[in-house]
Every structure is written in C-alpha cells, then in structure tokens.
Amino acid sequence: MASSFTRILSSKRHLGILSFVGGSVTAGFLLHREHVSAGVPVRRRYPASAEYPDLRKHNNCMASSLTPALYAKLCDKATPNGYTLDEAIQTGVDNPGHPFIKTVGMVAGDEESYEVFADLLNPIIKERHNGYDPLTMKHPTDLDSSKLQSGQFDERYVLSSRVRTGRSIRGLSLPPACTRAERREVERVVVDALAGLKDDLAGRYYSLTQMTEEEQQQLIDDHFLFDKPVSPLLTCAGMARDWPDARGIWHNNNKTFLIWINEEDHTRVISMEKGGNMKRVFERFCKGLKEVERLIQERGWEFMWNENLGYILTCPSNLGTGLRAGVHVKLPLLSKDARFSKILANLRLQKRGTGGVDTAAVGGVFDISNLDRLGQSEVQLVQTVVDGVNYLIECEKRLERGQDIKVPAPLKLFK
Amino acid sequence: MPFGNTHNNFKLNYKVEEEFPDLSKHNNHMAKVLTKDIYAKLRDKQTPSGYTLDDVIQTGVDNPGHPFIMTVGCVAGDEESYEVFKDLLDPIISDRHGGYKPTDKHKTDLNFENLKGGDDLDPNYVLSSRVRTGRSIKGLTLPPHNSRGERRLIEKLSVEALTSLDGEFKGKYYPLKSMTDAEQEQLISDHFLFDKPVSPLLTCAGMARDWPDGRGIWHNDNKTFLVWVNEEDHLRVISMQQGGNMREVFKRFCTGLLKIEEIFKKHNHGFMWNEHLGYILTCPSNLGTGLRGGVHVKLPKLSTHAKFEEILTRLRLQKRGTGGVDTASVGGVFDISNADRLGSSEVEQVQLVVDGVKLMVEMEKKLEKGEAIDSMIPAQK
DSSP states (O other), rough: OHHHHHHHHHHHHHHHHHHTTOOOOHHHHHHHHHHHHHOOOOOSSOOHHHHHHOOOTTTBHHHHHHOOOHHHTTOBOEEEEEBHHHHHHHHHHHOOSSSSBBBEEEEEEEOTHHHHHHHHHHHHHHOOOOOOTTTTOOOOOOGGGGGGGOOOOOOEEEEEEEEEEOOTTSOOOOOTOOOHHHHHHHHHHHHHTTTOOOOOOOEEEEETTOOOOOHHHHHHHOOOOOOOOOHHHTTTTTTTTTTTTTTEEEEEETTTTEEESSSSSSSSEEEEEEEHHHHHHHHEEEEEEEEEHHHHHOOOOOOETTTTEEESSSSSOOOOOOEEEEEEEEEEEGGGGHHHHHHHTTTTTTEETTTBBBBOTTTTTTEEESSSSSOOOOOHHHHHHHHHHHHHHHHHHHHHTTTOOOOOOOSSSSO | OOOOTOOOGGGGGGGHHHHHOTTTTTTBBHHHHHHHHHHHHHHBBBOHHHHHHHHHHHHHHOBBBBBSSSOOOOOOOOTHHHHHHHHHHHHHHHHHHTOTTTTOOOOOOOGGOOOOOOOOOOOOTTEEEEEEEOOBBSSSTTTTTTOHHHHHHHHHHHHHHHHHHHHOOOOOEGGGOOOOHHHHHHHTTTTTTOOOOOOHEEEETTTTTTTTTOOOEEEETTSSSHHHHHOOOOOOOOEEEEEEEEHHHHHHHHHHHHHHHHHHHHOOOBBBBBTTTTOSSSSGGBBTTOOEEEEEEETGGGGGGGHHHHHHHHTEEEEBBBBBBTTTOOOOEEEEEEEESSOHHHHHHHHHHHHHHHHHHHHHHHHHHTHHHHHHHHOOO
C-alpha cells in the first residue's frame, strides 16, 4: 500500500502548520509513524499451534479464512502502534456468530492493520464485498451529488430518507486500539473543524460527558443520541473502553446533518430528513463531507483513504464508501409477496426494521438500503437505492391495483 | 495478552494530563487512590509478561461504581503486578483490607484441627454450609491477561492434578466447551455450573475472552468438593454440603486444598503466595486467604431488627442474598460469611463465621420467644 504512505509523506508540508497551531506533539507523531512500516514483533511464550483459537463452532468471515498456517504466519506481527493479530480477531473468537447471519469477526486497530494483516483481511474483504480484490482492484470515490438522477420519491410511500458514512482521521488509532489521549485528540480535531461550518450546516457539539439532562432528553426525542455499545461484537473489540470519555454528538441547527464522534468509528456522518427528497439529503451529505474535509486539511489533518480500499474504517464491512443510503418506506403488500426477498437481492438492496440493524419491521414500514459498500462509488450506490426504491414503489402500486409484478434482472456488481 | 490500547506506546508522546482518565464521577478504590503523579510514575512500566498500568485500571475506568458499594476498580494480570504497581496497589489494599500496611505479614493456617466447634450449628436454621477460595499457579499469568495457550496450560495442569485425587476426592472434569446437554442440566440442578461472566466488572478486565475455551468444572463423586477452572481465577475451590456442619466442610476444604497443592508442587508448579499478601489472586479484594466461608441461614426476625447491620459489622461478617453477591435474600434466608480476607488466617476467619452464626441463631430464637437481645450484642471483634 505504497499510496497510503505517499499520502502520509505528502502531509509533511502540513507539519509546519501543525507546529504553528501548537500541535507540535502531533507533528512529532506523524514523523514517527512515517519511518516504521511494522511494529516490534510480539514476544510469544507458546508456539502458534498452542495459541490457535478453537473456531469449530464459529460462523464468521474471520473463522472461514484463518487457517492454522495463516495464524502462525501473522501471530507475531504488530502494527507500529503495537496492535496485534490476537487483538484484531478477538471479537470474532468471542462471538461465534449466528447460523443465518455471517458477521465479519475482525476489526482494524489502525490504518496499518490493513497492511500488516493483509493476508487475512484481503480474503475477508473478498468474501464480504462480492469478490472485490484489494490487490488488483481500485475503488472509485465520487461525491458529486449533481450526478444523481431523479432522487425525489413518492412521499405517500417514503416517510424518510437518510445517508450515512464514516470517516477516520489519519495518524490516530481506531476505536479498538486508541488510547484516551488519541480519542480526545480525535474529538478535538473534529469538533474544531465542525465549528467552521456555516449557513445551513452551522451547528453545535454535545459532549456525552457534559451534556445536561435537558439536552440529553432532546437528543433522545430527536432520535440522535447514541448509547454505550452493548453489542458484544463491539465490546469484545474494546470499542466501549473509557466510555463516555471523548464521545459526543454534533448536529446542525436544522437537525438535518449529524455527526457521531468516537462511537464505532472516529466519526459517523449522517444526513437525513423526513420525506422522500433523497436528492437533497445526498447533496447536503456531499457538501457537508467536503466542507469537513477542507476544514481538517486546513489544520494539517486528513481522512484515512487509499485507492484500493477507499475510506478506511474500523470494520472491514464498511470499507470503500462506508455508505448506507436508505429510506423508511411503506410496502405492506409487497413485503408479503413471496418474491420480496429475491427482488431486493437482485436490486442489491437489504431490508431492516425501522429500529435499524437487527430490528423488525413495524406496520409494513421497512428500512431499505444498499447492500454494497466497496467497489462502487457513492453516486453509484445512492443511484442504486433511488432506482431500486422507485421500482419497489412501482411494485407496491401495481399490487394495489391487482396487477402482477416482475422480479427484475440482477444488477451488475462492479461498474 | 495485551488488551485494547495497552501496548500503544505512542501514548507516551502525550502528556500525563492528556492520558489521565476522567474519574470525576467514579466511586471505586482505584479512583480514590490514583493521582496524576502515580499515573506519571507508573505509566511506562510493564511486568515481565507485558502487563501495564492501563491494563490494571481499565475495569475501574469503565465501571464508575455505585454510590453505596465500593468496588475495587483494578485487577492484577500476573503475580508481578502487585510489585511493579505497588504505588497504586498498596494504598488500595490498605483501604480495602482495614488499614493493612506494606510491612504487615499475613498468616496462613489450613490446619482444620485448630477450628473450635463448628459441628453443631442448628440445622433448623442453618440450611447449608460452604467454604470457597481461589488459587493461582505460580509462573503463569492471570485471567485478565493470559493468552489462549496459557489458559489451556492452566486447564491441563489443573485437570492432571484433580484427576489424580482419590478417596472422598475422586471425581471428574467437565470442560465447558464439550459438555453434553445432559451433563449441563445436571450441573445446573446441582448449582455447580458457572456461566460466562456478564458483569462488566469482569468483562471490562478481559476475563471473558475466548469463552468457553479452557474453562471447566471438576467435582468429586459425592458432590461436596468442586473446582472451577479459569473463571475469575485460575482455580476456585469450593467445599459445601447441606446442613450446619461447618467443621466437616472446613476439614474437607483444608484436606482437599493441601492435597491439590502437593500435587502441583511435585510438578514444580506451586501456588502464588508470599508472606505479605498471602495467596495471590486476580482481584485485590481476594488477597490473603481468598476465603469466603458462609452459611445459608434463616433469620427472618433478626434480619428486620434495627441492630442487624451493626451486629454483622461487630462480628466481622457480611450478608448477601441466597443467589450470592449482588442478590437479595428470599424468605428471610441470608447468606452470611466472613468480611475479611487479608490479615487473618483461614482458621480465624472460619472461626468468626462459626461463632458469629451460632450467636445469631440464638438471637433469632430469643426474638421468636419475644425476648430482647440487647444484652447479647457483642463488642467489636
């Protein structure tokens, strides 16, 4: 991954600014991390065969790919920050998975994890992302929202529209491995930058440690507040450490652009509104993201990104765009049709309940969003959702009129 | 193994203030003792196996505690933790164990014959008797820190030792990961089966990693002597039976423990012990004897008496519900056990339980007859 290191080197010209702004410690950091490509080998007391996890009852991507030979090859490696294979796979060892749902079973502790543990992560990425090969393929990034066509849904069916992604700050460790100071640095860098947003994006930050009772209640009523993770998938990976230190929520005054800080990723960026104007939601999404990026770059920072994996996030399932674009849509008739699942699969869409992942639908209202994250651009994925949801609404209308519907041909995966 | 951020040495580039945890809402022993100075002094230290200060305190940072219950807020990853991090752990030990000083010596006494009485607790009141402790195998790291390889070795050594026992101690090992449904049902009915820890006090310290790998339960055929392997400590050893014959329970406890220790020593694996801290266990609250000797006893009248708490304190006893720690009592039945672990011996602690429970049962009988118990209230032991 020479390209990621090139970008780090190129940030050398920003180091002057960093020192000027009083970030001399962090300037020292970026220098330090450039000059090592791997950390000190892990001291092992027992042979790899004695340490290899028992994965016989496991059903996750990590368990499918981690052979004893691969474990032996990687188990004494560490990233410059000291993150090890055992730490990266701990969540997958502790959570055998579900017979029907295949979880990823592994996280990254920092950007370098994707390099140091590539021999394990690449097959996992391939399995999770439809055969995408990080060694040979390039991921397209495209945040030009003007390219989106017909992004206005029939509001008799679509109740709300939302687009989310994540962004990581290059040079700082990710939530499974970050220290308290690094996490606080992420908070400082991002909150600082967000203070520079203007007009319809202007807003404010609510730190989890300092919010008042009233602020907390308001955020709950707005459905903005995130809670300490309880899912063992996250807690076993160490992401809830030191809660609620350096965690918080930022949102604009209009309550249509929202950023979570230090939850499962450094940042989660969300654009949303009631109704079916996905075009406007996506426009705000792209504009906001680009503005935030500009503001952090002014201060000598940048997002983790490379041309093979796109945006680097904690969970390998969120690589590429990290984007989930979705709607809450009423499909009472279609959802009872035996062909519903097949239609969704061919349209590269997934359904969830209206509480998000792992919830059930209520009153025929479903959360419908894109399945894919890596190998297609933001514009392409949102277009897929727009086209797909329009098709679903057409099906619902046809069923209302007593007409039959057709299962569409499956979409091509990598465009 | 390193857990989370602990081997992230880039943190040493940050100032102490930037790394120091926010303990402003915390109420545990670690939060009371840990200052920025202590943090600064210890933050770059490691034990020989690589355990760090941040490892020690993580559970206390993640679990602010309870306004009424003072948790310890830190754990040891190995025997050396108690030495390398003594600037933090000694004051915590002193707070938790009644002013125990770094220069104090702890007495170990597992000679059951030194116990006076204990075989005549009234079984109409005392429903069951139990003594438990923990043991750690010298030279191996503790549950918050050990790797799969090390945990499996602990299991192997423990099972070898236990399966060589005979007589009243002849028994069988049930590994958690290969237990049949029938075996599991039986162990649950016997109240022997332990479950994956759900308490965040334990999970945040990394003790549930790789569950159920390397964990299991051994018990003798008579179901009166039970050992948990690789739960919160390397070994938890339990002797128990229905009724009030605490003397017999304690005799079996001592005999079994000493036999097990002998076997481990023969294979050059003693238990972690030193003359200052006694038996070394994961949680600083269990140092010394690591012993909790207790009974399930019916005290419906005494437990509602205004002086109940004071009586317990003076007798150096504590109450719990019949589900164990953090449970409520049911039908006036309480779990009464010794409060102390460090600074007094096994015999002394079980003596306190035997004498104290005997007295409380007499008080209960008096209250049943409508008589006062004020003259019976003891002085502070």
